Amino acid sequence: MTDNPESLLIQLRKGVLEYCVLAQLCAGPAYGLELAQRLARHRALFASAGTLYPLLSRLKRQGRVETYWEESSSGPPRQYYKLSKAGHLALEAFRSAWGPFSKDVQTVLEESS
Amino acid sequence: MMAKKTTTGNSLVDAYIRELELALTGCDPRERAETIVAVQSHLDQALSADASDGETKRVLLELGSPADIAGAMTPAPQMETNGRKPSDPFALTALVTSILSMVILIPFFYFAIPLALGTLVAAGFHLKAAQANKPLTRAAIVVSALVLAVALVVGLTLVAVGDPIADMPAPAVPLEP
Numbered sequence: 001m002t003d004n005p006e007s008l009l010i011q012l013r014k015g016v017l018e019y020c021v022l023a024q025l026c027a028g029p030a031y032g033l034e035l036a037q038r039l040a041r042h043r044a045l046f047a048s049a050g051t052l053y054p055l056l057s058r059l060k061r062q063g064r065v066e067t068y069w070e071e072s073s074s075g076p077p078r079q080y081y082k083l084s085k086a087g088h089l090a091l092e093a094f095r096s097a098w099g100p101f102s103k104d105v106q107t108v109l110e111e112s113s
Numbered sequence: 114m115m116a117k118k119t120t121t122g123n124s125l126v127d128a129y130i131r132e133l134e135l136a137l138t139g140c141d142p143r144e145r146a147e148t149i150v151a152v153q154s155h156l157d158q159a160l161s162a163d164a165s166d167g168e169t170k171r172v173l174l175e176l177g178s179p180a181d182i183a184g185a186m187t188p189a190p191q192m193e194t195n196g197r198k199p200s201d202p203f204a205l206t207a208l209v210t211s212i213l214s215m216v217i218l219i220p221f222f223y224f225a226i227p228l229a230l231g232t233l234v235a236a237g238f239h240l241k242a243a244q245a246n247k248p249l250t251r252a253a254i255v256v257s258a259l260v261l262a263v264a265l266v267v268g269l270t271l272v273a274v275g276d277p278i279a280d281m282p283a284p285a286v287p288l289e290p
Contacts (some may be wrong), residue, residue, distance in 0.1 A: 035160040036128050040175070042215045048177025050152065054185040057147035075118050079150070 009044060018055050019094040020045055022064060031078035032056070032071075033035050056081055064090050119157045124171045126156050129179065136179040140186040148182065201246035207236040207253035214260045222264070229260040 024030070024038060035056075036049035046052065059065040064087035069077045083091070120126040130153060137145045159172045176182075214229035236253040239245050 017265035031158065032155045036155060047183055048149045048181055049155070049175050050179075050182040051185040052183060053151040053155070054144065054187075056151060057144040058141075059191060061141070072158075075161075076154075078158060079154050111128055 006047075009047070013045065016098075017045060017051075018059055019091060019098075021052065021055050021059065022083060022091040022094070025065065025081055025083040025087070026091060029068075029080045029082040031080050033078075035081065056113070059087065115242035119154075120160050120162065120164070120169075123160065123162075123169060124162065125166060125173065126160070129156075129173055129176075133179040133182060136183040137186060140183065144187055148186065152176065152182070155171055201244065201249060204236070204238055204246045204249035204253060204274065207232050210234075211253045211260065215256060218260055218264060218267075222267070225260060226264050229257040229264070233257040233261065236242065 020039070020042075021035070024035060030038070033055065035054050039046045039052060040049060056065060059066060060081075064084055065081045066084050067081065068080050070080055072078050130149065133152060134149060137148060140148075155176065160169060174244075183271065208229060210232045214225045214232065217228075218225040232253060236250050236257065240247065240250045240254070
């Protein structure tokens, strides 16, 4: 196993990234490009916009995200992604697990430094 | 009225989508179709129908390579859709062999023992394999171990009982004439 920052980030993103996508949809539905542009601001989380779509496809298959098409006034129709009830529940569960988890990691790292 | 123009016909986009379709073969089929539609839609939104090659390349670079996208897909589609029930022909064969050794234990005693022993050892090793169907493999282990236990008891009984029987007529022979 290599310990360069990029491969570490790949490991760390697993299991976290999909909840970040759910969190982004919590405020309201968004179409793919819009979501990709919003997430592109967080470079440690999203290396490239393309990786968003496999996540969305998986979340849809799991029933956590729903999609619908809507006409756009400025181009081709857009596919919107919307959080389902199961998605809201999954996000809530993640929130309650992530708080203590990240706090513990922080504490352990500070104790050992 | 605004025309619903898409990037279809943009050779760079078409080549990218073809490469993506290829990179995603072997992924979960529903996720694959969904991802390709979503990426195509992303490109339709990000690029105008008459986008220059330079602009197209920039957007494709932001999107990342098809291989990167494939890396984020669900890796093992059959495992995911079938849950814990992927077919395991080895475990099934082991179970059939162990049952067979039980059936032939009485008529073919000396064939049944190596068969059960072989099954036990093979199933024992197979149990450690990640893709093994654990309940089926365990069943094969239990059955073959049972056959061996019964064979051991029967064998010991035969040895214990067989000796006196073999010995018994011996003294009777010289007494008879």
